[in-house]
Amino acid sequence: MSLVATGVSKDYPTRMGPLSVLRNVNVSLNRGDALAVMGPSGSGKSTFLHMLGTLDTPTAGSITLEGTNPFTLPERELAAFRNRRIGFVFQDHHLLPQCSVLENVLVPTLVSRDTQPAETEAYARQLLERVGLGGRLDHRPAELSGGERQRVAVARALVLKPVLLLADEPTGNLDRKNATAVGELLMELHRQENNILVVVTHSPELAKLLPKQVEVNDGTLVTS
Ligand code: ADP
Ligand code: MG
Numbered sequence: 001m002s003l004v005a006t007g008v009s010k011d012y013p014t015r016m017g018p019l020s021v022l023r024n025v026n027v028s029l030n031r032g033d034a035l036a037v038m039g040p041s042g043s044g045k046s047t048f049l050h051m052l053g054t055l056d057t058p059t060a061g062s063i064t065l066e067g068t069n070p071f072t073l074p075e076r077e078l079a080a081f082r083n084r085r086i087g088f089v090f091q092d093h094h095l096l097p098q099c100s101v102l103e104n105v106l107v108p109t110l111v112s113r114d115t116q117p118a119e120t121e122a123y124a125r126q127l128l129e130r131v132g133l134g135g136r137l138d139h140r141p142a143e144l145s146g147g148e149r150q151r152v153a154v155a156r157a158l159v160l161k162p163v164l165l166l167a168d169e170p171t172g173n174l175d176r177k178n179a180t181a182v183g184e185l186l187m188e189l190h191r192q193e194n195n196i197l198v199v200v201t202h203s204p205e206l207a208k209l210l211p212k213q214v215e216v217n218d219g220t221l222v223t224s
Contacts, residue, residue, distance in 0.1 A: 001028040001029065001030055002029065002030050002031050002065065002066050002163060002164075002196055003027070003028070003029045003030075003052065003063075003064070003065050003066075003163075003164060003196050004027070004028050004029075004062075004063070004064050005025060005026060005027040005028075005051075005052065005061065005062075005063045006026055006061055006062050006063075007024050007025075007026065007060060007061035007062070008022060008024070008025040008026070008048075008051060008058045008060070008061035008062070008063060009022055009023050009024060009025070009058060009059050009060040009061055010022040010044070010047050010048075010051065010056070010058055010059050011059045020219060021044040021047050021219060022044045022047060022048060022216070022219050022220070023219040023220055024061070024220065025048065025061070025220060025221050026221070027052075027214075027221065029196045029198070030196070031163065031194050031195060031196060032191075032194050032196075033196055033197070033211075033212065034187065034190055034196075034197040034198075034199070034210045034211055034212065035197070035198050035199070035210060035212045035213070035214060036199050036200075036201060036206070036207035036208075036209075036210040036212065036213045036214070037049065037198060037199065037200045037201070037213075037214055037215075037216060037221075038201065038202070038204075038207055038213060038214070038215045038216070038224060039215045039216035039217060041202075043216040043217065044216050044219065045168075045200040045216050046168055046200060048200075048216065048221075049166050049168050049198060049200050051063060052164070052166060052198060053082065053086050053088060053164075053166045054070045054071070054078060054081065054082050054086065055082075057071055058071070065081075065085055065086075065163065065164060066085070066163060068081065070082070079111075080112070083108060083111050083112050083160065084112060084160055084162070085162050085163050085164060086162050086163075086164045086165075086166060087108075087156075087157030087158055087160070087162035087164070087165045087166065087195075088157055088166050088167075088168075089150070089153050089154055089157050089165070089166070089167040089168070089170045089186075090153070090167075090168050090169075090170070091168060091169040091170065091172040091173055092173065093141070093149040093150055093152065093153040094153065095141040095149055095152055095153065095156075096141075097140065097141055097142060098140070099140075099141075100137065100138050100139065100140060101128065101133060101136050101137050101138070101139050101140075101141070101144070101152050102121075102124060102125065102128065102137040102138065104141065104152055104156055105124040105127060105128060105152060105155045105156045105159050106120070106121065106124050106159065107156060108156060108159055108160050109124075109159060109160065112160060120159065123159065124155065124159050125137065127155040127158055127159060128152070128155050130155075130189065130192075131151040131152070131154055131155050131185060131189075132151060133148060133151055133152060133155070136148070145178070146173055146174055146175075146178060147174055147175075147177075147178030147181060147182060150170060150171070150173075150174060150178070150182050151182065151185060153170075154170075154182070154185060154186060154189065158189060158193065161193065161195075162195060163195055163196060164195060164196045164198070165186075165189075165190060165193075165195050165196065165197045165198070166198050166199075167186060167197070167198070167199045167200065168200045169200055169201055169202065170182055170183075170186065170199065170201070170206075171183055171201065171203060171206055172201075172202065172203075176205075179203065179205070179206060180205065180206075183199075183203075183205070183206040183209045184209060186199065186209075187209050187210065197210070
């Protein structure tokens with residue numbers, strides 16, 4: 001298995017003592033797998049996704065991605081691992097307003113000390129073509145609609161060909177039509193890239209686009 005979470009628990013320290021958010025969560029996913037994570041607000045969906053994405057550390061248990069436990073890596077190596085192996089799409093697009101669409105998609109490649117910038121730029125252009133924005137490369141984010149901005153964010157998440165693509169409420173700010181379009185786009189690119197896709201969503205319509213669904217319920221994952 002490419003992504004394995006074993007016995008993962010998360011407590012947050014609070015003034016009232018530890019807050020137990022997740023308990024003994026287990027997940028195994030391979031390339032080509034796509035999982036929707038549902039559950040009420042505050043149930044721990046983002047916490048779970050952040051741990052899969054190495055942005056937060058489990059209190060107990062282990063997570064490995066392609067055989068590496070990222071939490072054992074020194075900080076610099078962890079940052080490089082995250083940059084190279086994991087793509088993120090958030091509810092807010094987090095595009096840089098002063099940069100063009102193409103420059104935004106290339107942002108992850110600045111960190112990775114790209115050795116083949118011409119090839120990477122060609123790939124970024126190709127991705128923008130695939131998300132339907134090939135004609136908007138020089139536009140600024142402010143010149144795009146909400147759905148278009150989120151499609152740029154999807155292209156940016158994929159530019160370094162991550163094995164793991166994580167999306168936290170990626171359609172939460174979009175109207176129904178754009179939400180469906182972004183959901184279908186995520187699935188299409190996931191199939192083409194043969195990566196692992198994990199999408200947190202409130203939306204049953206979006207969840208249904210993914211072949212597997214789980215619900216975070218009282219700190220554990222329940223197959224729904
Ligand atoms: P969801 O994404 O399902 O809405 P979250 O994972 O964001 O839920 O949060 C789960 C629970 O953990 C909530 O009760 C939230 O208040 C709490 N929580 C999240 N982050 C922190 C933190 N850094 N410190 C303390 N509690 C937190
Ligand atoms: Mg959340």
